[in-house]
Amino acid sequence: MRPLVIAALSLGLASPALADWQATLDAARGQTVYWNAWGGDARTNAFIEWVGEQTEARYGVKVEQVKLTDTADAVTRVIAEKAAGQTSGGSVDMIWINGPNFRSMKEQGLLHGPFATDLPNAKYLDLSPGSSASVDFTTPVEGYESAWRLARFVFTYDSARTPEPPLTMAAFVDWAAANPGRLTHPAVSNFMGSTFLKQALIELTPDPSVLQGPATDENFDAATAPVWAWYDALRPNLWRQGETFPENQSVQQQMLNDGEVDFGVSFDPASAAGAIAEGLLPETARVFVPEGGSIGNISFVAIPFNAANREGAEVVANFLLEPATQAHQQNIEVLGSFSVLDPAKLNAEEAAIFAALPSSPALPALEDLGPTLLEPDASWMTRLTEAWAERYTK
Amino acid sequence: MKPQGRALRAAVLILLMGGFVLPILAGFGQTAGAAFGYLPVLGADSLSLEPWRALFALPGMATSLRLTLVTGIGSTLLALVLAAGFCAFAHGRMTASGMARLLTPFLAAPHAALAIGLAFLLAPSGWIARLVSPWATGWDRPPDLATVNDQWGMALILGLLIKEVPFLLLVMGSALGQLPLRQHLAAGRALGYARGVTWVKVILPQVYPLIRLPIFVTLAFALSVVDMAIILGPSNPPTLSVATTRWFSAPDIALILPASAAALLQIGLVLGAVGLWICAERILRRVGLWWLRRGGRGHPTEPGLWLASTATATLMAMGLAALCALLLWSFAWRWSYPDALPQSWSTKFWLSPGKGWGEALKTTLLLGLASTALSLTLAIAWLEGEDQAGTPRAGWATALIYLPLLTPQLGFLYGLNVVFLQIGISGGMGAVIWAQMLFVFPYVMIALSDPWRALDPRQIRAAASLGASPARRLFAVKLPMLLRPLLTAAAIGFAVSVAQYLPTLFMGAGRIATLTTEAVTLSSGSDRRITGTYATLQAALPFLAYGVAFLIPAILYRNRRGLLGTPT
Numbered sequence: 002m003r004p005l006v007i008a009a010l011s012l013g014l015a016s017p018a019l020a021d022w023q024a025t026l027d028a029a030r031g032q033t034v035y036w037n038a039w040g041g042d043a044r045t046n047a048f049i050e051w052v053g054e055q056t057e058a059r060y061g062v063k064v065e066q067v068k069l070t071d072t073a074d075a076v077t078r079v080i081a082e083k084a085a086g087q088t089s090g091g092s093v094d095m096i097w098i099n100g101p102n103f104r105s106m107k108e109q110g111l112l113h114g115p116f117a118t119d120l121p122n123a124k125y126l127d128l129s130p131g132s133s134a135s136v137d138f139t140t141p142v143e144g145y146e147s148a149w150r151l152a153r154f155v156f157t158y159d160s161a162r163t164p165e166p167p168l169t170m171a172a173f174v175d176w177a178a179a180n181p182g183r184l185t186h187p188a189v190s191n192f193m194g195s196t197f198l199k200q201a202l203i204e205l206t207p208d209p210s211v212l213q214g215p216a217t218d219e220n221f222d223a224a225t226a227p228v229w230a231w232y233d234a235l236r237p238n239l240w241r242q243g244e245t246f247p248e249n250q251s252v253q254q255q256m257l258n259d260g261e262v263d264f265g266v267s268f269d270p271a272s273a274a275g276a277i278a279e280g281l282l283p284e285t286a287r288v289f290v291p292e293g294g295s296i297g298n299i300s301f302v303a304i305p306f307n308a309a310n311r312e313g314a315e316v317v318a319n320f321l322l323e324p325a326t327q328a329h330q331q332n333i334e335v336l337g338s339f340s341v342l343d344p345a346k347l348n349a350e351e352a353a354i355f356a357a358l359p360s361s362p363a364l365p366a367l368e369d370l371g372p373t374l375l376e377p378d379a380s381w382m383t384r385l386t387e388a389w390a391e392r393y394t395k
Numbered sequence: 396m397k398p399q400g401r402a403l404r405a406a407v408l409i410l411l412m413g414g415f416v417l418p419i420l421a422g423f424g425q426t427a428g429a430a431f432g433y434l435p436v437l438g439a440d441s442l443s444l445e446p447w448r449a450l451f452a453l454p455g456m457a458t459s460l461r462l463t464l465v466t467g468i469g470s471t472l473l474a475l476v477l478a479a480g481f482c483a484f485a486h487g488r489m490t491a492s493g494m495a496r497l498l499t500p501f502l503a504a505p506h507a508a509l510a511i512g513l514a515f516l517l518a519p520s521g522w523i524a525r526l527v528s529p530w531a532t533g534w535d536r537p538p539d540l541a542t543v544n545d546q547w548g549m550a551l552i553l554g555l556l557i558k559e560v561p562f563l564l565l566v567m568g569s570a571l572g573q574l575p576l577r578q579h580l581a582a583g584r585a586l587g588y589a590r591g592v593t594w595v596k597v598i599l600p601q602v603y604p605l606i607r608l609p610i611f612v613t614l615a616f617a618l619s620v621v622d623m624a625i626i627l628g629p630s631n632p633p634t635l636s637v638a639t640t641r642w643f644s645a646p647d648i649a650l651i652l653p654a655s656a657a658a659l660l661q662i663g664l665v666l667g668a669v670g671l672w673i674c675a676e677r678i679l680r681r682v683g684l685w686w687l688r689r690g691g692r693g694h695p696t697e698p699g700l701w702l703a704s705t706a707t708a709t710l711m712a713m714g715l716a717a718l719c720a721l722l723l724w725s726f727a728w729r730w731s732y733p734d735a736l737p738q739s740w741s742t743k744f745w746l747s748p749g750k751g752w753g754e755a756l757k758t759t760l761l762l763g764l765a766s767t768a769l770s771l772t773l774a775i776a777w778l779e780g781e782d783q784a785g786t787p788r789a790g791w792a793t794a795l796i797y798l799p800l801l802t803p804q805l806g807f808l809y810g811l812n813v814v815f816l817q818i819g820i821s822g823g824m825g826a827v828i829w830a831q832m833l834f835v836f837p838y839v840m841i842a843l844s845d846p847w848r849a850l851d852p853r854q855i856r857a858a859a860s861l862g863a864s865p866a867r868r869l870f871a872v873k874l875p876m877l878l879r880p881l882l883t884a885a886a887i888g889f890a891v892s893v894a895q896y897l898p899t900l901f902m903g904a905g906r907i908a909t910l911t912t913e914a915v916t917l918s919s920g921s922d923r924r925i926t927g928t929y930a931t932l933q934a935a936l937p938f939l940a941y942g943v944a945f946l947i948p949a950i951l952y953r954n955r956r957g958l959l960g961t962p963t
Contacts, residue, residue: 035906040916043925067905068916073644078904080648081809084436085816092904105648109437182539188630190641245544245630255923259520260732261537280728280741281922383647394455394632 022121025312030061032313036302037075038097040068041251044275048336051329056320062313067093072102079111079305091307095314098146098303100138100192101379106303107145113304115144116315122322123147127343133299134341139213139378146301147318150330151339152268153370154196154295157254157276161285163263168292170201174231177238183263185240185247185256189389193250193266195382198389200296202228202381203374212377216384225385229392236393243393258282268298270370271337274363278334287363290370297373299341324351333361404780407773411795415833418811419799423662425810429655439652446652450660453642453653455632460664463635466548466628467618468668470555475610477556477710478563480703483594486571494568501561501714502887503937505894507915508930510554510626512717515724515923517542517550520732522720528733537732544629551628555620557714559613560707563606569845570605574598587692591700596687608793609841612800614672615665619803622896622915635661639805661803669801718934725927744928752910752932759893759909759936766828767888770836771881777840778847779869782855788844796840799833804897812901827907830898831891839888846880847873878951882944890937910936 034056040046046066053064069075075096082091098106106112117123126134126148134148135141158166167176177184187194203209205227211220236243240262247253250266257265258281267288269275276282302321304314320326324347327340344352428434432443450456485494516522520537528534543550576598583593624634632638635657642654724730725744727737748756781788811830820826850873858872874881896911903912914929 037905043922065906068908068913069905070916071644073648074900074905076648077644077651077809078812080436080651081813082816084434085813087816087819092906101647109648190645240539241541244546245541248625248630251922256520258731259518259537261518261520261539279922280739280924283729283731390454395458 021119025315026060029310029312029316032310033063033065034094034310034313034317035065035067035092036095036097036314036317037067037069037072037078037093039070039072040066041070041249043279044336048330051335052317052320052326055326056317060316060320062316064317072096072098076102076106076111079106079307080109082307083111088307090309091305092309093305094308094310095302095304095317097149097300099298099301100376101382103137103146103301103303104140104379106305107140111306112145113306113308113311114146116304117142117147117318118144120147120315120319120322122319125322125324125342125346127346133297133373133375137301138298138376138382142301146303147322148299148341149302149318149321150300150336151297151341152300153270153290153297153339153373154200155267155270155272155288155290155365155370157257157265157267157273157282157286157288158263159257159283159285160287161283162260166264166289170204170291171231174234174238177235180263181238182240182242184235184238185243185253185262185264186266187249187253188246189386191249193253193268194246195386196268196296197266198228198232198385199377199382200291200374201231202377202385203296204291204293205231212381213375215378216380221384221388225388228385232389254281257286269338270365271333271339274333274361275337277361277363288365290365292371294372294374295370296376298376325354328354328358331355332358333364334359337364339367401784403776404784407777407780410773411777414829415836416795416798418814418829419802419807419833421814422807422809422811423802425813426655426658426807427810429652429810430659431656432652434652434655437649437651446656450653450656453638455638459632459635459638462548462629462632463618463664464668466551466555466624466634467614467664468671470552470559470617471610471614473552474556474559474563474613477703477707478560478567479594479599480700481560481707482564482567482571483591483598484700484704486576491568491572494564497711498561498565499941500718500934500938501557501711502565503890503941504558504714504718504934505911505914505930505937506554506558506620507622507626507894507896507911508721508933509557509714509717510623511914511923511926511930512719512721513550513554513557513713514543514626515720516713516717517553522716522735525733526735534733543627546629548628548634551624551634553710553713554623554627555617557710557717558623559617560710562613563609566606566609567602570602571598573605573845573849574601589692589697591697592692594700600683600687608797611669611672612797614668615801615803618665618668619661619805621805635664636803636805643805643809655809658803658805658809662806665801665803718931721923721927721930721934723927724923725925725931727924727927741924744925752913752929755908755910755913755929756932756936758907759911759933762824762827762831762899762907762909763889763892763936763940765824766831766835766892767839767885769828770832770839770888771843771885773836774840774843774884775869775874775881778843779865779873783865796837798837800837808897808901815902823903824907826902827899830902831895834895834898835888835891838891839884842884842887843877843880846877850876879944879948882947883941886937886940886944889940893933893936 036049038045038049046068049064049066053066056062056064067075075093079091079093118128128135137146156166167173173184186197189195189198202225203212206212206224207227208224211224216224247256253262254265254267254272254276256262265272270288273282273286273288277284277286302314302318304311304318308314322342324342327342330336330338331340340355347355429439430446432439432441432445489497514521518524518537519540519542521542524532524534524537579597580590580593583597584590588596619636621636621640624637628634628637633641639654639657639661642650642657723737726740726742728739728741728743730737815826820829854872854876855868858868863871893909894911896915899907899909899912910929910933914926914933917926917929
């Protein structure tokens with residue numbers, strides 16, 4: 002009798018949420034969701050278009066991608082709307098977001114929520130405290146954004162031109178000395194540029210656990226001293242002697258393709274395979290991560306406080322967490338970015354969709370990627386970028 | 396002043412004040428507030444100099460400033476010298492329409508597209524390097540040379556020159572039309588002055604006052620350009636305008652305050668540079684008078700003219716090569732170093748307009764046609780108002796027209812967006828058309844004013860004496876006679892509309908995707924093949940508009956030679 006009671010109780014507890022969801026679905030029908038997402042990647046743009054086709058067919062929710070050159074453009078727009086007193090009917094319905102942008106929006110009260118934990122498909126996520134879907138760059142998510150794709154820091158290179166890439170960040174110094182002018186990283190004002198520095202920070206700092214707390218005047222110098230020593234040794238042998246840098250990782254990928262440098266950087270383990278399929282890198286392009294693993298984080302979607310089509314945005318956020326959607330996204334022919342779902346929470350049928358996905362020689366196996374290193378607290382990135390600019394911008 | 400003229404003028408003026416000047420001032424006010432620490436939404440609500448302190452404490456600020464001044468003033472000065480030299484050289488060797496045909500591609504090609512093409516042309520792994528490698532250079536890998544994004548801003552200056560020299564040639568051409576050139580040259584020759592000397596000593600001093608404002612526009616533009624500076628300029632630190640755009644969009648939103656201060660500083664820079672320029676004018680006038688009175692006949696300017704013309708021709712050749720490179724890329728699949736041509740071809744990017752360039756093309760056309768038609772109507776109303784009132788244009792009216800062109804866009808666009816949001820019109824086509832008109836109208840007005848005034852007044856008097864009402868005189872006499880300049884002005888306006896990046900982005904809330912916003916966004920993803928497709932379309936549209944502006948009068952007036960109006 003008791004299990005039945007519990008089941009009935011839990012049903013009773015669950016049904017309001019389900020009823021809420023039905024209300025959300027009803028309200029969402031007919032809405033058009035303006036999804037503000039970085040528009041520099043044709044495959045991501047195509048995936049978002051596919052998402053819109055699916056949600057329109059299933060839920061009557063259209064998706065329009067607002068292609069950004071920088072995620073912060075959307076943040077600025079929401080601030081401008083708040084400055085103008087526009088507390089509803091805002092122009093941004095959903096933002097592809099994480100890290101510092103999320104932190105500043107959450108702190109400024111610019112986000113709608115909590116909503117993510119109430120999405121029906123949130124059950125596929127590992128939301129236990131400290132898991133990567135519940136902490137974003139050490140900022141607690143608390144339901145203010147919903148996961149959609151996994152990011153892992155990787156280097157891309159041409160295996161025909163560079164048969165033996167360096168295996169640690171420290172080893173890049175010797176490699177660059179032997180190959181002057183062949184290494185660079187994106188401008189540090191760009192998040193990929195700062196990630197390059199953070200990867201070195203985690204590897205070189207005496208006590209990596211410090212990085213999980215905020216950076217302070219007391220701990221910053223000691224923690225970063227080895228990074229500056231490393232960078233001072235590296236810099237003279239960087240491309241253009243480290244006086245200028247590519248604007249972002251796509252520009253650097255183009256330089257890799259043009260043969261101007263020998264490494265690209267990416268937050269997508271499938272980037273080499275994807276770029277080969279698109280004709281953007283030679284067939285021999287591969288990815289590697291430094292020994293000891295690389296920084297990983299999750300890309301989220303968040304809904305601004307004044308979003309005009311909030312319900313529609315929730316429906317899209319939920320759709321993104323469907324196992325079938327995540328598998329489609331992980332398909333190398335589509336996007337190739339790894340699923341954010343907890344494999345342990347998938348049933349056999351759902352797991353089979355993932356197992357059936359095609360592969361590519363340029364696609365690393367999950368075990369080749371080593372352990373995922375946690376993003377340092379967001380304050381480290383801010384301070385690291387500032388300190389870098391002070392040291393090397395004349 | 397006659398009553399009907401007054402009513403028309405008042406209406407136009409109210410429209411301009413309410414629609415142009417007020418929004419710019421309001422936007423400027425918002426930016427200025429933030430620059431002095433007033434932005435309540437961020438919890439900043441007391442006036443302070445803190446944003447300025449923060450701005451000047453930002454690393455690389457001094458270098459950014461120097462870089463901006465060197466590229467801005469340097470490119471304008473060089474462009475003026477080259478254009479004057481080329482003008483002197485080409486005059487008499489080339490017909491006015493031949494010159495116009497030569498200039499059209501450069502005037503039509505948007506800055507961003509040209510910059511992307513040029514970056515590919517010049518890069519160490521670029522087209523020029525590919526053509527001579529490795530057989531002549533021995534570079535089996537691209538060399539580590541700073542041919543683009545160099546820290547001195549040379550590549551940026553070069554890119555600016557390719558756009559500015561043709562623009563100045565165009566305005567010089569129309570200014571020359573107002574001078575009795577043949578007589579001056581003949582008199583100069585008779586007095587024993589060499590051709591180049593006559594140009595420098597007699598013609599230029601007369602042309603200069605007529606092209607002064609366009610030169611200031613060029614200067615203001617070069618000092619505040621964003622898209623071209625991102626693509627061709629250095630990145631660490633970049634020019635002030637690029638740095639400001641970066642701070643406006645930094646994840647740390649508190650940077651909006653110093654960014655606003657930087658936007659104000661940008662306006663200060665433009666004002667300062669114009670002031671500096673005017674000082675230089677004064678000095679040159681003194682020195683020039685002394686030089687003129689000395690009466691030297693010397694020949695040494697001739698090689699200078701050759702040099703300037705060769706440099707201009709080289710610039711144009713590079714510009715054309717850059718545009719060709721884009722077209723080629725749009726049909727490429729793989730094209731890697733050191734191949735001179737793509738290894739594999741694809742029409743994938745052209746054959747899938749779908750939601751990509753098809754939509755953007757439609758939006759661009761719609762915006763261009765609407766903002767051009769409205770601006771043209773307004774310009775005609777203004778000029779007709781002047782005619783009816785019978786008064787020449789006051790200095791403040793000219794200043795009003797030029798205001799949007801002389802104010803750096805960053806200085807007021809963010810604030811303007813807030814104002815548009817407050818009145819609830821941001822994010823729609825209407826807001827974008829409005830914002831684009833701020834820049835389209837001045838160019839239409841500038842292009843139309845001179846031909847309008849040059850219209851033979853006897854024709855209108857004849858019509859009036861036959862009893863034609865002012866409206867009939869306008870529609871049956873003036874406008875048909877002015878068809879060609881009207882269409883040219885429209886083509887220029889359309890080209891300006893197509894090229895607008897920041898206004899479309901800010902006022903459209905990012906939802907209005909045009910060829911230009913897409914091309915700039917995609918260039919951050921740096922797939923040259925897609926960028927090539929967009930940039931080709933982006934350059935082709937204005938080119939078509941100029942073509943139409945040439946063709947329609949030629950067809951309509953094929954049997955009325957006087958109306959084809961080749962300017963003398």
